[in-house]
Amino acid sequence: MKEIKPFVTLVGAGPGDIELITLKGIRAIREADVILYDALVNEELLDYAKADCVKIYVGKRAERLSTSQDEINRLLVDYAQNYGHVVRLKGGDPFVFGRGGEELDYVHAYDIPTAVVPGISSSIGLTGLQQIPLTHRGISESFWVITGSTSDTNLSSDLQLAVKSKATVVILMGFAKLAQIAAQYQHEGRGALPIAVIQSGSTTEERVVLGTVDTIVDRVRAENIGAPAIIVLGDVVAKHAQFAETWKNIKQDVLS
Template sequence: MQSKPFITLVGAGPGDPDLITLKGIKAIQDADVILYDALVNQEVLAYAKPSCTKIYVGKRAERISTSQDYINKLLVDYALTHGHVVRLKGGDPFVFGRGGEELDYVRRFNIPTAVVPGISSSTGLTGLQQIPLTYRGVSESFWVITGATSDGRLSDDLYTAVNTKATVVVLMGHAKLDQIISLYKENGRNDLPIALIQNGSLPNERVALGTIDTIIEESNKKTIGVPAIIVLGEVVSKHLAFKIVKEKIQSLAV
């Protein structure tokens, strides 16, 4: 017998399949249909029951991808015809995951919904790198900002964030890295520590550390590409590798 229409948004975490929550796994096990994104580690799909229909609806910057309107329609269609649909997203559904937009759409059809939060890359990948987003006397808050708006412009919030002492984490911003660096230089933040984390939590993870003045060179050395997050702030200097380099420079200056 077909189960009643129901949609659950599930955050799969930043990449490592071990970082999905137990509640997320239970939702996958119960799903009749799973619509999953590009950044979801497909190992977690192994938790699904054999009869579950799995559909890739990935979206990637600067690549041909599934439109949001089409995904919205799939969610409703499969819920009405199959029952429990799990919308599986990388990170957390409500941190630049368009989870709110999808809920707005499916609620128009009176379909019950639930959300299982996931570990966002903004907090998870910095934590794995042992970069504290807040630190007494250094950073009292952290901001999470998208790298670009829907029309391709640099986010207006970055023009405000450049002057804050808060830690700034930029998601989906690697394509705008040159513009971000120029913005920080224009505001005299040349010595501000910065980190780039690509494929965080995965075996092919790459990390580049430096300052606003040096990060482009470091990024080129490490061949950093997408997907990557950008972390700006004095807390980046707490990264063990950053501290080792800094200590070496200081010892040479003595």
């Protein structure tokens, strides 16, 4: 009988395009006895798993909850103890609002060894794919990555600080609060600030809406954009190839 050696690896799957996972991530998938994967993970990655690998969907997306975090934590331990190597496959990067730290804490309490394979966070990956530089000499010296919804479903208090900064701001899991976010920037007199909303970035369903803080809510509604989507605010958004034309149309709409 094969000796079971419990082990858990957190793997960042990247923002959606299967080619954006690391080689190390693919290797971990190939070696896994069990894979617990999220809603935002491209399921084509599961094709790399061995034939007898157990694949468990534990997806969570916005308000639609399929598996609680407490249950996911328990599954990680149970499967590791009974099967061996468990890969926790998470969209983006496990440590960028992926609750990877919480999962490691729980697994470590059972003295199960762990490893982490970093992934490309949507905050960096999707902006890069759109050729929006998060930092740019003379425009932005830093960037913030902020959650759009805290554990109590409120906007992060960090946003109140971010709106006063010249830094680029990327908001994850904040699409439902786009109007509130825009209102905070407007309150600071920054209604003309460029903004991008990127839906399902890096996938075949990718859609991008550009505008300003003052116009973005109406533009998103007109384009029927929905979650999952990230929000990017800052003068660097004007570096997007289509922003100049978008800005021209916005000014024409205002004049008319």
